[in-house]
Amino acid sequence: MGETKKEVPVEVDEKGRFIRQKNQFATLFGDKPGELPVEAGRYRLLWSPVCPWAHRSVIVRSVLGLEDVISLGTASPMRPNIPRVDWEFSTDENGVDPVLGIQYISEVYKKADPDYEGRPTVPVIVDVKEQKAVNNDYFRLTNHLETAWAPFHKENAPDLYPEHLREEIDALSDVIFHEVNNGVYKCGFARSQEAYEEAYDILFDRLDALEQRLSTQRFLFGDYITDSDVRLYATLARFDVAYYSAFKTNRNLIVDFQNLWGYLRDLYQTPGFGDTTNFEAIKIHYHLSNHIASDDQKGRNILPKGPDVSIFTTPHNREALSNKEEKFLIHK
Incomplete structure (x- = not known):
């Protein structure tokens, strides 16, 4: 079976430079109005071990002892052979994430915004209750884990962000x-x-x-x-x-x-x-x-x-x- 032609979002300027797309979901974690509540068991971090942006969030999650507080879903290193850029859970049983029941990461993006047209990226934090993406701000996600999530850090957790x-x-x-x-x-x-x-x-x-x-x-x-x-x-x-x-x-x-x-x-x-x-x-x-x-x-x-x-x-x-x-x- 031949390779399916991908519809790839344009991320190149007029001089041929790669310009990375901006993150759409960047709501802060905290207890102020409009912020994402910091609650154990409420969120799932979706990643693929191939992605450096996602990997650093998983490193911090491990170092700070948040594994039992924020669950982890792992997408395949292989992109799906479909007409768009996406991540899939083909390495999980029945090809779906065992907690969210989704086949593709794009599903949590579309649940959050039916008109979402960018690449569905990892890492992405998903509200398990609502099954939608709530934060894909890879640049600040480790800082959120280091600060807002401090109440759930393990005993004697290190300070990665003094x-x-x-x-x-x-x-x-x-x-x-x-x-x-x-x-x-x-x-x-x-x-x-x-x-x-x-x-x-x-x-x-x-x-x-x-x-x-x-x-x-x-x-x-x-x-x-x-x-x-x-x-x-x-x-x-x-x-x-x-x-x-x-x-x-x-x-x-x-x-x-x-x-x-x-x-x-x-x-x-x-x-x-x-x-x-x-x-x-x-x-x-x-x-x-x-x-x-x-x-x-x-x-x-x-x-x-x-x-x-x-x-x-x-x-x-x-x-x-x-x-x-x-x-x-x-x-x-």
């Missing part, structure tokens, strides 16, 4: 988003040589700067892991297994950077990071099932055999840069 550092964390996270997180997509989805090379140069200039920053400190803000580290990790973990070849970000592999590579292994070996990282799913999606890029940009039907991901568990020696044994700043 109040005295929030302005600095937000500033660095904004740079990481534009130049690294979304930077790899700007390379991979560019529709002109000019746009690709512009994004490529910005990406590696920033990676070089981060390599230097991490030469004298264990994490981006010193001795402890913060929200910014979660955001950078999600891209670095996918870089060598997917972006380097699929998105043509091929000046260097992350293993070629002494400090970034050690930093990545340090995070991977931290509970909540490596144990939520599915390299096989990532490879399947980016090499076999990515429907945002045009057909001529996709290496279809051949799944790369490498790289060897067992090296993620090798010693990193990053603890030599820190006087602290604990990687997390614990709430006191």
Whole structure:
């Protein structure tokens, strides 16, 4: 059976630059009028382990101990062969999410807005009672989990978003988003040589700067892991297994950077990071099932055999840069 032609929303400007669509559902969590109530068991986080935006929410959910408070639904790494971009629950029994009973993630978007025309994205928080999308603001979702959901954090949960550092964390996270997180997509989805090379140069200039920053400190803000580290990790973990070849970000592999590579292994070996990282799913999606890029940009039907991901568990020696044994700043 042939590949079904996808109706792909246009996310490219006149110069061939990739322009990511905006999030439609960004209501805050809280107890003020109009905010989403913070209630255990009310929401389900839908994700796919292939998606870096979704992955960072799952990392924070794990690190803060929210697994029994916000349930998790997992979509397949393979896009469905239907005439639109979507995510499906084909790896679940009977091909539907066991809690929401839906086949496609677009169903919760249409339930929230029957006129929704964008790509149904992950992560998305779904109100289980109403079975509709209530928040798909991937940029701020980890911050919501770190702040508004504090009443449900596990005992001695770490502080990934310390109040005295929030302005600095937000500033660095904004740079990481534009130049690294979304930077790899700007390379991979560019529709002109000019746009690709512009994004490529910005990406590696920033990676070089981060390599230097991490030469004298264990994490981006010193001795402890913060929200910014979660955001950078999600891209670095996918870089060598997917972006380097699929998105043509091929000046260097992350293993070629002494400090970034050690930093990545340090995070991977931290509970909540490596144990939520599915390299096989990532490879399947980016090499076999990515429907945002045009057909001529996709290496279809051949799944790369490498790289060897067992090296993620090798010693990193990053603890030599820190006087602290604990990687997390614990709430006191």
